[in-house]
Amino acid sequence: MTGDIVVEAVGLGYDYVSPPVCALRGVSFELRRGAFLAVMGPNGSGKSTLVRAVLGLLRPTRGSIRVAGREAWEYRREIQRIIGYVPQHDSVNQHLPMCPRDIVGLAASTRGVGRGGHGNLTARVNDALAMVGMADLAHRPFGSLSGGQQQRVLVARALVVDPHLLLMDEPFAGVDVVHRNELVELLAWLSREKHVTVMAVVHNINPLAHFVDHVLLLDNRMVAFGTPGETLTPELLAEAYGAEVPVLVCDDGVLHPITDHAADH
Amino acid sequence: MPPTTDSFLDYIASPYVLRALAGVVLIAANAGVSGAFAAFRRSTFLVSGASHAALAGAALVIVLETHGLIIGVNPLVGAALAAVGLGLLAAWASNRGSDELVETAIGVGFAFSMALAALLMSMIPEAATRVWSVLLGDVLLLTNGDLWLMGGVTLAVCGIVWWFRRPLLFITFDIEGAKSFGIRAGLHNTLLFGLIALSCAVVLKSVGAIVVYAMLVAPAATALLLCASVRRAMVTATGIALVSGLVAIGLSYYVRLSVGALAALLACLTYFAALCWRATSRRRGGVA
Numbered sequence: 001m002t003g004d005i006v007v008e009a010v011g012l013g014y015d016y017v018s019p020p021v022c023a024l025r026g027v028s029f030e031l032r033r034g035a036f037l038a039v040m041g042p043n044g045s046g047k048s049t050l051v052r053a054v055l056g057l058l059r060p061t062r063g064s065i066r067v068a069g070r071e072a073w074e075y076r077r078e079i080q081r082i083i084g085y086v087p088q089h090d091s092v093n094q095h096l097p098m099c100p101r102d103i104v105g106l107a108a109s110t111r112g113v114g115r116g117g118h119g120n121l122t123a124r125v126n127d128a129l130a131m132v133g134m135a136d137l138a139h140r141p142f143g144s145l146s147g148g149q150q151q152r153v154l155v156a157r158a159l160v161v162d163p164h165l166l167l168m169d170e171p172f173a174g175v176d177v178v179h180r181n182e183l184v185e186l187l188a189w190l191s192r193e194k195h196v197t198v199m200a201v202v203h204n205i206n207p208l209a210h211f212v213d214h215v216l217l218l219d220n221r222m223v224a225f226g227t228p229g230e231t232l233t234p235e236l237l238a239e240a241y242g243a244e245v246p247v248l249v250c251d252d253g254v255l256h257p258i259t260d261h262a263a264d265h
Numbered sequence: 266m267p268p269t270t271d272s273f274l275d276y277i278a279s280p281y282v283l284r285a286l287a288g289v290v291l292i293a294a295n296a297g298v299s300g301a302f303a304a305f306r307r308s309t310f311l312v313s314g315a316s317h318a319a320l321a322g323a324a325l326v327i328v329l330e331t332h333g334l335i336i337g338v339n340p341l342v343g344a345a346l347a348a349v350g351l352g353l354l355a356a357w358a359s360n361r362g363s364d365e366l367v368e369t370a371i372g373v374g375f376a377f378s379m380a381l382a383a384l385l386m387s388m389i390p391e392a393a394t395r396v397w398s399v400l401l402g403d404v405l406l407l408t409n410g411d412l413w414l415m416g417g418v419t420l421a422v423c424g425i426v427w428w429f430r431r432p433l434l435f436i437t438f439d440i441e442g443a444k445s446f447g448i449r450a451g452l453h454n455t456l457l458f459g460l461i462a463l464s465c466a467v468v469l470k471s472v473g474a475i476v477v478y479a480m481l482v483a484p485a486a487t488a489l490l491l492c493a494s495v496r497r498a499m500v501t502a503t504g505i506a507l508v509s510g511l512v513a514i515g516l517s518y519y520v521r522l523s524v525g526a527l528a529a530l531l532a533c534l535t536y537f538a539a540l541c542w543r544a545t546s547r548r549r550g551g552v553a
């Protein structure tokens with residue numbers, strides 16, 4: 001059933017050249033179609049680096065990373081066609097006079113959505129914005145939206161291309177509790193019902209703890225990969241974060257590490 | 266210099282004023298396209314750097330010509346080559362992903378160009394007045410040859426930006442996201458920097474190196490304060506540059522002033538007015 005494996009990392013490592021930084025070492029894991037993975041680790045632990053490697057934007061300095069059975073770097077043009085990517089939100093330009101519809105529409109037309117019987121572009125853009133609850137603000141200038149609203153626009157931009165793999169770098173940063181829970185439910189629905197493979201970098205796993213299938217703990221190397229029950233233990237968390245991380249067990253028996261905003265849950 | 270004894274209409278219909286009008290239209294097109302993208306990208310320092318590099322390029326051509334080493338080369342060609350050179354240097358720095366490096370690369374290129382221009386002027390006093398005229402510029406002194414060159418380059422700049430509008434907008438919004446969409450971000454970034462630099466060379470002889478920044482960036486910055494869509498911002502920037510230029514030419518009938526400086530002044534005043542309008546409407550709780 002190897003055809004079912006969407007992401008496969010084998011001994012993946014990456015070193016930046018200038019300045020020389022060993023960002024990632026010995027990362028090995030597999031994600032099947034429809035799996036939901038949370039990637040966790042302290043600042044600078046290589047989470048964004050891993051995401052870039054999956055996108056084929058970096059050539060691994062060790063090991064390999066395959067997406068849909070192909071080396072991500074060698075086949076980046078092909079694999080990028082099936083990936084929806086939500087960048088870390090502080091990397092986007094606040095000054096470009098574009099509204100959410102323009103931004104999502106630009107992504108859709110770049111990918112050729114709406115051409116050749118793939119359905120109407122405007123309808124697809126509206127659907128994507130509605131999915132993240134941004135339909136009412138579709139015409140507001142992007143720069144005038146709140147951080148959380150901007151984040152949801154970026155999620156809509158990733159969804160408009162109907163991705164098989166959704167890659168998100170801190171998609172909940174700045175998103176309020178209500179909208180965050182809506183987003184989490186959207187992601188859980190995408191992975192369960194639409195069989196979209198979801199990989200999300202998060203600092204606070206608690207809103208997702210009940211939904212994710214796997215957790216990857218990073219600290220410039222792979223500390224652990226497994227189910228939330230296997231990975232969210234005080235020992236492994238201490239290894240990743242280099243400090244004691246208290247863990248609570250909720251009524252459903254799910255582990256909740258207190259890494260960030262514990263009060264949110 | 267324009268005679269002031271004719272009627273206003275005779276003045277407008279005179280060849281040099283007609284050429285100036287054509288020049289103003291071309292400047293406005295560059296302001297609406299390259300100026301707007303420079304403002305969107307927040308890389309307006311590139312405009313001041315490239316316009317001074319263009320000055321050095323023009324000075325070099327003038328000096329070589331004075332020495333009889335080359336003949337019949339329009340100084341604008343040298344200006345364009347030097348400006349694009351600086352644009353490519355800045356693009357290289359930008360593609361390495363560091364904004365500080367871009368600032369430094371442009372700053373050093375800027376200083377190098379000015380030093381070179383000053384050196385050339387001190388070496389060859391005969392050429393100095395011609396170099397000065399490029400530093401200060403005069404839209405009323407454009408030749409037909411200048412206009413053909415300016416027109417051709419402007420057409421190319423506008424055409425290329427139109428053709429690549431999607432990837433150029435995408436990298437302007439977010440480079441990482443653009444890469445993930447299979448866009449060759451580095452290549453398009455280099456193209457955009459090159460085009461912006463070319464526009465600086467186009468505008469150079471009409472308004473002078475010192476005020477290229479005002480003519481290209483001020484209209485776009487004003488448009489950014491007023492407009493909520495890319496298309497509207499580009500049209501507005503073109504409009505502001507065009508009106509500033511036309512009003513300046515009209516006024517030049519009544520007062521003998523540098524048309525380029527006057528146009529730049531008007532463009533900047535529009536910017537300040539828009540800033541004040543924004544500030545007061547925000548205080549009133551307005552601004553959509």
Ligand SMILES: Nc1ncnc2c1ncn2[C@@H]1O[C@H](COP(=O)(O)OP(=O)(O)OP(=O)(O)O)[C@@H](O)[C@H]1O
Pocket residue numbers: 016017018019021022023041042043044045046047048049050
């Ligand atoms: N372009 C680069 N050149 C050199 N080093 C880099 C580069 N980008 C990241 N690094 C380094 O690589 C390491 C991993 O960075 P990365 O961005 O992957 O961390 P992260 O886990 O995403 O952190 P954060 O939680 O702050 O987003 C860090 O030490 C960082 O300083």
Ligand SMILES: [Mg+2]
Pocket residue numbers: 047048049088169
């Ligand atoms: Mg990161």
